[in-house]
Amino acid sequence: MGKTTTTVNIAAALAMNGARVLVIDLDPQGNASTALGIDHHADVPSVYDVLVDGKPLADVVQPVKDVEGLFCAPATIDLAGAEIELVSLVARESRLKRALDSYEQPLDYVLIDCPPSLGLLTVNALVAGAEVMIPIQCEYYALEGLSQLLRNVELVRGHLNPALHISTILLTMYDARTRLAAQVAEEVRTHFADQVLRTSIPRSVRISEAPSYGQTVMTYDPGSSGALSYLEAAREIALRGAGANAHPANPYATQAGPGEGGHPQQSAAPSASPQHFGMVEENR
Numbered sequence: 001m002g003k004t005t006t007t008v009n010i011a012a013a014l015a016m017n018g019a020r021v022l023v024i025d026l027d028p029q030g031n032a033s034t035a036l037g038i039d040h041h042a043d044v045p046s047v048y049d050v051l052v053d054g055k056p057l058a059d060v061v062q063p064v065k066d067v068e069g070l071f072c073a074p075a076t077i078d079l080a081g082a083e084i085e086l087v088s089l090v091a092r093e094s095r096l097k098r099a100l101d102s103y104e105q106p107l108d109y110v111l112i113d114c115p116p117s118l119g120l121l122t123v124n125a126l127v128a129g130a131e132v133m134i135p136i137q138c139e140y141y142a143l144e145g146l147s148q149l150l151r152n153v154e155l156v157r158g159h160l161n162p163a164l165h166i167s168t169i170l171l172t173m174y175d176a177r178t179r180l181a182a183q184v185a186e187e188v189r190t191h192f193a194d195q196v197l198r199t200s201i202p203r204s205v206r207i208s209e210a211p212s213y214g215q216t217v218m219t220y221d222p223g224s225s226g227a228l229s230y231l232e233a234a235r236e237i238a239l240r241g242a243g244a245n246a247h248p249a250n251p252y253a254t255q256a257g258p259g260e261g262g263h264p265q266q267s268a269a270p271s272a273s274p275q276h277f278g279m280v281e282e283n284r
């Protein structure tokens, strides 16, 4: 839980820090498109056309109003059918990767918002990106749901994308008043010391209101605690990218930070919470 909110707000915050950022909405619900104020009714050219018909990604990408440098490839409802239609297509797991590889506009980051379940759409995201970013909601025992996600990342790494790794974990919906939030945060930081960002995102009504205005919290209420936290988290992500590039021996070295050209960082954001991650759900 928190994938879409994380994707759109981190993307907007990175763009506001000067990066060129593309959000790919891979969820048929189209929540990321909505939150970015992007038209995504049934006739709009979308990620569906890219995945199923091989339309160039550039033909579906739209600029996001109000945020310079931020772009979105929208999802339309027909993407729900893509999960089935992809099964019989050639290179069904790598169609998004191919589309991205031939996208020629300069980009510093690509953030892919994944649907709730692990199907071919999510697999396409995990094949297209090198990095996985996981939002962890500090309201549940998040690590329970995480183990299944980690196994799936391992499977895709082993068979389809050797570069894939979990690079970033963002603690979100953090309520400093509850003991559970502190416990979850501590537990996650213990297990994933290198991946967890120092900044956590507070639970905030402003964050949850913003999408109904077709906005991220970054433009809806730039001075709010939520917006400031996303800016800080984005700054950490940008600094990590820059630092990684300074050390060629480091496994992250092939990814460029903002403004450095080369291959953009591509992150998928599958959910870590049991209620939203398909296979885990079956065990509940």
Ligand SMILES: Nc1ncnc2c1ncn2[C@@H]1O[C@H](COP(=O)(O)OP(=O)(O)OP(=O)(O)O)[C@@H](O)[C@H]1O
Pocket (backbone or CB within 6 Å): 001, 002, 003, 004, 005, 006, 027, 031, 114, 115, 116, 172, 173, 174, 201, 202, 203, 204, 205, 207, 208, 209, 226, 271, 276
């Ligand atoms: N920091 C926050 N404070 C308050 N509400 C939040 C916060 N982050 C997310 N939410 C709310 O929680 C709900 C779920 O978040 P979100 O849509 O990002 O999850 P998701 O993982 O994308 O869900 P799905 O699997 O359905 O796509 C939304 O209503 C969102 O507005």
Ligand SMILES: [Mg+2]
Pocket (backbone or CB within 6 Å): 003, 004, 005, 027, 031, 113, 114
């Ligand atoms: Mg979502």
